[in-house]
Amino acid sequence: MTKRKTKIELFEELAGIDENGCSRWVSVDEFVGKYQGLQLLNGAGWSRDDGTFGKKYIIERTAGR
Secondary structure, three states, X not given: OOOOXXXXXXXXXXXXXXXXXXXXXXXXXXXXXXXXXXXXXXXXXXXXXXXXXXXXXXXOOOOOO
């Protein structure tokens, strides 16, 4: 049985994070299909700066899509 990936693991896969922790710019428009669970609804708990994801990575956001 395959282990279900966490939202952070899914984002890491989608973003293509390299060995230095850097990734390409990811648009929320890419949160479809397999990555639909990453949609930023209800506070986007998985991607908050003060959570596990934010403590692991420096996150840059823009106001637009």
